[in-house]
Structure formats: C-alpha cells, structure tokens
Amino acid sequence: MKKTVLVSGGAGFIGSHVTVELAQAGYDVVIADNMSNCDNTNYCGVCQILGKKLPFIKMDFCDENAVNNLFADFKIDAVIHFAAFKAVGESVNEPLKYYRNNLLSFINVLEAARKQGGCNVLFSSSATVYGEPEELPVTEKSPRQPATSPYGDTKQMCEDFLHDCVRAYPGVKGIALRYFNPIGAHPSALIGELPRGVPNNLVPFITQTAIGRRECLSIFGDDYPTEDGTCKRDYIDIVDLAKAHVSAVTRMVEGRMKEDYEIFNVGTGRPVSVLELVNAFEKVNNLKLNYKIAPRRPGDVVAIWADPTLANEELGWKAERSVEETLAAAWAWEKHLAGK
Ligand code: WQD
Numbered sequence: 314m315k316k317t318v319l320v321s322g323g324a325g326f327i328g329s330h331v332t333v334e335l336a337q338a339g340y341d342v343v344i345a346d347n348m349s350n351c352d353n354t355n356y357c358g359v360c361q362i363l364g365k366k367l368p369f370i371k372m373d374f375c376d377e378n379a380v381n382n383l384f385a386d387f388k389i390d391a392v393i394h395f396a397a398f399k400a401v402g403e404s405v406n407e408p409l410k411y412y413r414n415n416l417l418s419f420i421n422v423l424e425a426a427r428k429q430g431g432c433n434v435l436f437s438s439s440a441t442v443y444g445e446p447e448e449l450p451v452t453e454k455s456p457r458q459p460a461t462s463p464y465g466d467t468k469q470m471c472e473d474f475l476h477d478c479v480r481a482y483p484g485v486k487g488i489a490l491r492y493f494n495p496i497g498a499h500p501s502a503l504i505g506e507l508p509r510g511v512p513n514n515l516v517p518f519i520t521q522t523a524i525g526r527r528e529c530l531s532i533f534g535d536d537y538p539t540e541d542g543t544c545k546r547d548y549i550d551i552v553d554l555a556k557a558h559v560s561a562v563t564r565m566v567e568g569r570m571k572e573d574y575e576i577f578n579v580g581t582g583r584p585v586s587v588l589e590l591v592n593a594f595e596k597v598n599n600l601k602l603n604y605k606i607a608p609r610r611p612g613d614v615v616a617i618w619a620d621p622t623l624a625n626e627e628l629g630w631k632a633e634r635s636v637e638e639t640l641a642a643a644w645a646w647e648k649h650l651a652g653k
Contacts, residue, residue, distance in 0.1 A: 316566050317341040317387055321374050321422065322395030324348060326506040327437065327495060329355035330555040331393060333504070336363050338559045343387050346396065347373040351507055358503035374418030384425040384432075391433035391562050394422050397467065400513055401441075401612065404464035415467035416474075423478045423485070431484015433565035435558065436475050438489040440547070440580070440617055441465045449584075450547075450620040453491070453576045461612055472576070479574040486573045488561045493547035493580035493619050495554050497639035498646035505551075505646035515587065516548075516640070519594055520647035523602055531607035532587050537615050543587035547580040547618035550634040550642075554579055560628035571627070580619025581632040590636070597637040598644045 318335050322328045323344030335342050336359075344356065344367055360366050368387075372379040374396045383389075397415040398404065404411040419436070426432035442465065443451045444458025460466040475487040496516040498505030511527075512518045521527045535542035557579045564570055585593075595602055625631050 315339065315341050316390040317343060318562055319343045319345060319383065319387065319389045319392040320395065321345050321392065321418070322397065324351050324353065324356045324369075325395060326355070327551065327554065328393075328395040329359050329504045330499060330551045331395075331558045332359050332367065333362050333499065334552070334555040334559050335562065336367065338563070340562070343368045343370065343383075343389070345370040345372050345374070345383060347371065350398070350509060354507060355504045358499070358501075361503050362499065362501050374421055375414060377421045377424065380421040380425050381428070384429055389429070389432060390566050391435065392422055392426065393435040393437070393558060393562065394419055395437050397437075399464060401462045401464045402513065404462050408463035411463045411467055416470060419471045419474055423474060426485050427478065427482040431482070431486070433562065434475060434485065434487045435561055435565070436471055436487065436489045438472055438491045439465070439468045440491050440493045440578070440619065442469050442472065442491060443617060445614040446617055449616060450582060450618045451578065452620045453578055453623055476574045486565055486570060487575070488565060488570075489576045490557060490561060490579050491576065492554060493549050493578070493617070495551050496548045497551045497634070497642045499552060500642055502642070502645040502649040505643070505650075515590065516643050519591065519602060520643050522604070523594070523598070523600055523644065524647050524651050528603065530591070530602060530604040532591070532604055533607055533613060534609035535588070535606045537609075539586055539616060541586050541588045544613055545584040545586050545616035545618065547583065548585055548590065548636060548639070549580050549632055550639040553632040553634055557624060557628060557630045560630040564628060575627075577624040577628060578619040578621050579624060580621050582619055582621045583636070584616060584618040585636055590640070593636055594640045594644070597641050
C-alpha cells in the first residue's frame with residue numbers, strides 16, 4: 314500500500330525538492346502551503362518534473378481547523394513540517410511574528426497527530442541550534458547553545474515540542490533533521506530557491522550578482538581565525554538534503570526507528586570557506602564575480618560543519634554531490650529564472 318506524506322510548506326525551496334524525491338520514491342504526497350513566502354513557480358516545476366499534478370491545498374497551518382480538516386481528508390502516514398518563517402534578522406525585529414507563526418503552526422500539526430491516534434512527524438530543524446560550537450565537527454550529541462535569534466529559538470522550541478509529544482502521546486513518533494547550509498537547485502533547473510527581495514543567504518546573493526541583479530557581493534569579514542580569514546560552513550546540496558528526508562520518512566513508516574524521537578545532522582562533513590565557495594562558483598561556471606570584502610555580519614559563527622556519521626549509518630544516506638556540481642545547478646537555476 315502506498316503511504317501518504319503531507320508536506321507543509323511544500324511550495325518552498327526545501328519542500329519542493331523533498332516533494333519530488335518522495336514522489337519519485339513511490340510516496341503519495343499532499344502539498345500544503347499558505348504561499349506567504351513564495352509564488353507557484355516551484356509547485357509548477359514539481360508537477361512538470363513528475364509529469365503529473367499533485368494535490369495542493371492552500372492553507373495556513375496556524376489555522377487549527379484547516380489543519381484538522383486536512384488530517385480528516387487524507388490518511389496521513391507521515392507529515393514533514395517546513396512551513397515556517399526563516400529570516401534570522403527579521404526575527405530579531407519581529408519576534409512575535411516568528412513565535413506566532415513557527416510555534417503555532419507546529420502545535421497544530423502535533424495536535425492533529427495526537428488526535429488521529431499517532432503519526433510520524435518529521436521536523437525541519439537547523440544547525441543553528443548548535444550556536445558557536447566548542448568542538449568541530451558537531452555530532453548530534455554536541456550541546457545546543459542558547460539561541461541568538463527568535464528564529465533560532467523557534468527551532469529549539471519546536472524540537473522540544475516534538476520530543477515532549479512523542480513522550481506523552483502514544484503513536485506519535487518524531488525525527489528532527491538538523492540541516493547545515495542547503496544550497497543549489499534541482500538538476501532540471503525547474504525548481505530552486507526564490508528569495509524575496511535582497512537575499513540574506515550567500516549562494517542566492519552570488520547567483521544574483523553573477524546575473525547582474527546585484528552589483529557586488531559583500532564577503533562579510535576576512536579576519537576570522539580560519540585559513541583564509543572567511544567563515545566556514547557545511548554547504549549541502551538540496552537534492553542530497555531532500556533524499557535524507559526520504560530515508561528518514563521510510564525509516565519511520567517502516568517502523569525501523571531505534572527510539573521514538575531521533576535527531577540527525579544533515580550535512581556533508583566538508584567545511585568550505587566563503588572565499589572557497591566563491592572561487593569554486595567562478596571556476597565551475599567559468600565567470601568572474603564582482604565581490605568585495607566587507608565588515609563582519611553580526612551574529613555569524615566562525616565555523617560549523619557536521620559529523621554526518623549517524624545519518625550515514627542509521628539512515629543509509631550520504632551526501633553525494635560535489636560543491637562544484639551544486640554550484641553549477643544553482644547557476645543553471647538563476648539563468649532559468651532570468652530567461653522567463
Ligand atoms: C553563509 C556565510 C556569511 C551572505 C543561515 C541561518 C541558518 C540557516 C541557513 C535558514 C556566512 C557569508 C553571506 C553574503 C557573505 N537557516 N555571507 N555575504 O548564516 O550560515 O545560516 O542560513 O533558513 O539558520 O542562520 O548562511 O548563507 O547567510 O551565510 O559573506 O551576502 O556566507 O557571513 O559566513 P548562515 P548564509
């Protein structure tokens with residue numbers, strides 16, 4: 314029997330890639346999104362890649378009745394919860410917006426899971442929970458650090474909500490996936506990241522500069538204690554990241570979890586500095602990027618990368634694409650958008 318996976322925020326960057334991988338792995342996928350931070354580009358791209366229309370429900374997960382109706386209308390075997398705001402800086406200026414949206418939407422999902430007598434719940438968490446780590450690479454046992462933004466707070470709180478609900482409500486099982494830095498786009502160039510306004514994240518800023526939408530990339534600080542002075546991150550290809558979700562969902566629906574609540578790092582284990590990433594982008598795409606060194610960005614950690622051993626062993630998943638392949642895909646996507 315085919316299993317049904319509900320993807321909240323399924324029209325967004327990560328949600329759309331996960332939807333494609335789930336559908337290609339044989340799952341029935343229901344997409345739900347309030348479209349507050351995207352248009353229908355990725356949904357249309359998903360349907361084009363799959364060659365069929367997937368069920369799409371436009372709804373807000375903060376609306377408890379709407380969430381309950383959704384669970385009543387479909388037999389949901391697993392839910393992957395992406396629907397959340399994610400701009401770190403904005404969350405500092407508008408904390409209530411973040412608390413209301415990110416916490417309430419997840420509470421409604423958990424309530425629906427409880428009411429139906431259990432469900433497999435996968436929460437999209439973030440390496441931001443590790444803060445500035447004392448030891449690198451970080452394992453799932455590395456301590457969480459106090460969050461430095463309301464956005465980070467909501468990730469930690471939602472992890473705790475899930476853990477508490479798993480303990481309290483029979484049949485509710487949970488996995489939190491802690492993403493490092495997801496980048497790139499689907500190899501078809503039909504789905505990808507669609508930042509609204511000026512991008513906060515590095516790779517969309519790079520591709521928009523290369524295409525001429527931005528004049529110059531600012532590299533935030535070259536005086537950090539790293540080899541080339543720029544910060545290091547674990548950039549993970551979006552399709553690799555999406556495949557980790559398929560492995561995690563399959564582990565849940567096949568009843569192969571070792572604990573009812575599990576956490577996995579989703580990263581490559583490969584640290585890359587900002588300058589290395591910029592150089593790799595230039596080389597693989599054979600172009601020159603206009604960039605300058607700018608002051609440090611407040612709140613940035615110096616370096617963080619994953620120890621992905623647990624996910625490798627338990628999920629049977631491993632990041633496969635090179636950073637060059639990923640940056641070529643990101644550029645192909647930007648060109649696809651420009652050609653529209
Ligand atoms: C990466 C590096 C910047 C932009 C954030 C969130 C995290 C996660 C992913 C989100 C840093 C440098 C960036 C630019 C630059 N969640 N940079 N010039 O900060 O590691 O993680 O996004 O949804 O929770 O905190 O990612 O891409 O913003 O930055 O030099 O114009 O690139 O200083 O070193 P970050 P990022």
